[in-house]
Each structure stands twice: as C-alpha cells, then as structure tokens.
Amino acid sequence: MQLYRSHVLVCGGTGCHSSGSDDVIRVFNEELEKHNLQDEVKVVRTGCFGLCEVGPIVIVYPEGAFYSRIKAEDVPEIVSEHLLKGRIVKRLLYHDAVHEDETAKSLDEMEFYKKQRRIALRHCGVIDPENIDEYIAFEGYKALGKVLTEMKPEEVIDTIKASGLRGRGGAGFPTGLKWEFTAKAEGDKKYVCCNADEGDPGAFMDRSILEGDPHSVLEAMTIAGYAVGADQGYIYVRAEYPIAVRRLSIAIEQAKEYGLLGENIFGTDFSFDIGIRLGAGAFVCGEETALMASIEGHRGEPRPRPPFPAQKGVFGKPTLLNNVETYANITKIILDGPEKFREIGTEKSKGTKVFALGGNINNTGLVEIPMGTTLREIVYEIGGGIPGGKKFKAAQTGGPSGGCIPAEHLDTPIDYDSLIEIGSMMGSGGLIVMDEDNCMVDIARFFLEFTVEESCGKCSPCRIGTKRMLEILNKITSGKGEEGDIEKLETLAKTISSSALCGLGQTAPNPVLSTLRYFRDEYEAHIRDKKCPAGVCQALLKYVIVEEKCKGCGLCAKSCPVNAISGERKSPFKIDEEVCIKCGACMSKCPFRAIEKK
C-alpha cells in the first residue's frame, strides 16, 4: 500500500457537490501533478462533513486544516502554500477553525462539532465511500464477521434488544423487537428491506449516510438477514438522490467482489443478496405498507395493519423493514457492545439522533447529537443562532407529520417521548428553524398543501379531509377567514387523526394542531383583524409610504406595474390601496426605505 504524507479530504455530498466540489477535486489533482506531488498527497472525495452552510469544505490532514467555501480558483494557493511549503492558508480557513495563537483547531474544538457525537455519521467525511478498502480499514465488515462466525441469530437479536435502539425513521419502535417478530414469523422466504425513501421535506440524513458510508447500511442489512433468516434484501431509494444510488450500486458490486455479499459469505453457509429499487416521487411510499406495494411494482398505496410486515410483507412474505439511520447504528452496537450504546441518551431513548438543521439558522447542515440534548443547544450552540440577530419563533420537527416547537420549550431535552408531549414528534429528523419573519398559519398551510398533493387517495378522511382543511387555511391566509374556522379545523383534525388508514394520514393534521396550540393568536389576528403579524400573507399586507422618509423621487411610481402610486415630485407619494396588487416592486426600488409592509 502506498503511503502519503498528506491527505486532502474534499466533501462530495450533495450540498458541496452542487457548489462545485467536483471542480475543486479536479484542480487539486491538476495542481498536485504540476508540482509533482501526486505521490505524496492524496485527494479523497468523501461523504458529507455536515457543515453544508460553508461548503465546499476541504480538510487537509495531518494538520486538520478546515477550509471552507473553497472555489476552484483557491486551490492553486492551497497547493503551493500549504501542501508544498507547509504554510496553512489562513484566509481560506473556516472562521471557527483557528485558535487564537493561529494553530488549526481539531474538529472537536469547533463550536459546530463540540457537542456532537457521531455514531451513524461516523464515517461520513472520513472515508472515500466508493472504496471498500477504506471502509474495511475503519473496522468495516468486522461486525458481520463476528456475527457470522461467533454469534447465533438469537444472540444478535438479544444484542440489538439490549441496546435500546429505536427506529430512526419516525415512530421510534424498538428495533430489536421488530427483528425478533420477523425472526419468529413462519415463512419459507423472508426479506430484509431498507427504507431510504426520505420524504420529509428538509431531512437529508439518510441521503448523506448512503452517500458517505453506503457499506455500513449494506453490512447492517446483511447482519439483519442473518438474524431474521432472510436471504434477500431490498433498498428502496428515492429517485431524487442520484449520487446516493450510484454510490450504493458501486458498494454492492464491491461487496460482492470481496465475498461480503452474495453466496457463502465469509465462507459460511449464509448467503444474502441486496437489490436497489428506485422510488418515483410519491411521499406516501415512506409508509411501510405503501413502500412494500411499490417494491412489488404496484401503486404505492398503504393497506390496513395487521397483518404487520413481520408477518406479511413484500410478496406476502415476512419482512423486516428499518430505515437507513437505524441500520447505520447496528455495526457499532455489535462491535462495542450494547452497554456502551446504552450509556448515551435518555432513559427511554438511547443513542444519538441525526438532525438536518435548516431554515433560518446560521449553520445549516447535518448534526448528530446524543438524545437528551436541548433544542437551545442545537439552535444556539451547534447551529450558531439565527441570521441577522432575528428572534427565534419555532422549530419544526417531524415534517408533515410533526409540529412546531415554540421558544418556551427551547430547554426541553429532545427524545422520542418529550417531543410527542410537546405536540411534535421526532420524525426522520428534519429540524427547520423559523424566526419572527415566518408566519405560522402560512407554515401550517404549506404542510397541508404538501399533504393534499401527496395523499394517495385511498381513504376518504385523508383524501377529502385534508383538502377541506387546506381550503379553510387558504381562506384564512387570504383574508377571508371567519369566526368558527378554527373550530372547524379542530373538528376535521380530530376526525382525520382517528380515522385515516395509514400513519401519514393520521398525523397529517399535526402541523395545524401544533401551530394552533402555540400560535392561536396568529390565527386570530388573520381572522379577526385581517392582519398577518409576520408580514407574509400577501393578501393581508398593506404597502404604505412613510411620509417623513419619502423624498419624492418617484422611482416607486415608475416601478409600479399597475400605476397605483402617484404624487408630485419632491413631495411624499401615495399608494392607492384599491389598485395595489402587493407585488412589492416599489419597496425593493425605494432608495430611502420609505415603503413599509404592514
């Protein structure tokens, strides 16, 4: 094996890839060759480092220099200064990556990483996901070896049960129990499936794991196959994730080549194969029975449970279905033992959880925290607070099935049960931060619009009920709300949650219920005062020219597409409310900021 004196890790996750990390890698290789350093320095395209906000990210080891927002044109300087002369290029370092004495901080010392604990993401940003040897060098396939040669299937299941691991895809069902049910079910054929249909808008941890560490999922599925007695696995991936699909395919091929997947793994009589199935853009396919229908090649419609997948799943056979992040924890539990895993987290929620931090927050990206971390720590310490010094209003978790957590609950330790208590849920891990400029009624409307479009239409509470709720919300946000609308929303919500067929339908009213619980006054302001306190709902806005600030230049009148603004030059202009279409063109043109939205 060739040894290198330096390694340049370049993030190849979707975020950094989109901001040009491929070009960065190309120029690195060109420049290294130019300086004849190609045998001394190795460039590695890794998975996601998590701090997507400042991508593309480049880390140079052994120094651990953390460069951020690197463009192709910055690369020659890094090569000639840092890699050739050993001088770190300080101007390109991430602002929180240097000590006061100007030495580079290690990742653990950076505010963003300090409170994180990476288990599911342990290899993301560390290894080249397209090279199985790098995975093996980090204890890859060691857990599978141990399981196949030293453990009975029951022992594997007991280990997972003892770890306290719960499903990371949403509902939080104990993983070990699921394995046990599937193992005990009778069937001549069984399947192990992986739910990688990450449909929660704003969640991208599963994608990052598949892109950054695909082998950990394959290895865990194979272990699961051994534990429950299955010889075939399917990974159901969203078609929106082309990079993840490509890396998974490469990983499957490499694992087969090494005899770690396929016939007689590790020379034992255990055989296991994994196939990829692509989704085609249907949110409901994240629901387990719908997902299985889709694997079979049908419309992805849910069916009533029982029978549960453990009894009757894919092609009518007992099926184990876990989500990507759940699988990503498995090998670590097998290798370190369940006790070690149990040490992390709260009483009923063990281990860590990955959150996709997004919305109005400084450090958007992927964070993995021990269960029990508070929302305040996530938003203000790891997340670096809210841009522009704006006020925190709410954090949305659980996507279209979840709810909004207001400022009063910022200190709640986050785990499965505490989130449900405050009217939200863990969900798959999207965490969207909203500030004072976001309207909570509009957010509820946004989620309902999503649900209505994605409702599969099989059961009427979801198909018709959510549509009626959306109509009421549209009415309220367009200034036509009436007394009694809130009560109607509540009645509909109750009916839908108690009667819809699948989990997604039953939880569809949650965004409305949780915003009503904490932000009822905003709903009332829309309905009674015809005002949108956050200034979002166009129909309720009024554009006004502040007389004291207006210099009478007339730019606003010129920019108005409907000639709603008039006035004499050098004296304050006026907006005719009747004519105004509230497009906001005048406001963006005014050089004196004399136009306000009210």
Added chain:
Amino acid sequence: MSVSFIEKNKEKFEALKKVIDEKKSDKGPLMPILQQAQEIFGYLPIEVQNFIAEELDIPITDVYGVATFYSQFSLKPKGKYRIGVCLGTACYVKGAQQVLDELSKVLDIDVGSTTEDGTFTLEATRCLGACGLAPVIMINDDVYGRLEPDDIPEIIAKYK
C-alpha cells in the same frame, strides 16, 4: 394503437423490448421497466404503456395505474430543460415560492407546464436534499442555490 408512432420510434421500441426481456423474470418488474422506458422515450405515451402491458402480459390498467400514481412518470413530453424548484420546507421558509413565481413570470408559463417552443418545463419538486443551499433550483442536472428572485433572468438566459 397508433401505428405510425411505433414505426417512427422503431429503434426505441427495440431498446425497450430488450429491457423488458431482461427484467421480465425479476420479481415486481413493472416500476424498473417504466423507469427505463421513460429514459428511452422521455415520457410514457399510451403506446409505450400498451407495449409494456402486452409484453408483460398484464392489463393495461395496471400499467396506467402505476404510471399515473407516481409524480416522476410523465404522460406528456417534457421540455429540453426541466426546471425543478425545490419546495421543501427549508427552501420554502427561505423564499422558494418567490423564486418559483419569478420563474413562472420570466418563462410566462404556469407551474407544471412547458413553454410553447418546448425549451423549458417548470416544475415544483419535493426536497432535493440540498437544504444547506436553500432556496435551490435544478435545471436538468445543474443545481443553483442561495437564490433570490433577481437571479432568475440571468440563469434562464444561459439556456436560451
């Protein structure tokens, strides 16, 4: 079935036939076949659905049912450039709706439709998972992030 469509696209149907023969014996082959068919034809006209139904020996209603259920299957041809505006939550709270409105204005088409010259199709998509760059749009495989409505005309001009 329109005969001329099949004659005009003889090579494409041959390619499709190859795909079907390859996957026919797999379990649950319909979705992967439809995905490949859409790659080959660009969309799924009724003639293609009919062909698949006959080759797999299943009712056309099954094929049509699946083709219309999933949003990524299209029964109509798409423009040369497909513009997808991410309407995931992270993008939405950062102003994706305004970006979408601007695109609709600049291209003079509604969401979900194609310009008359067949150059652009404008779509609202689900989360693309590039939340760190919100708001994000994709034009075919190119991703543009951290957008403001004002950036749109310049981006579109590149493709004209």
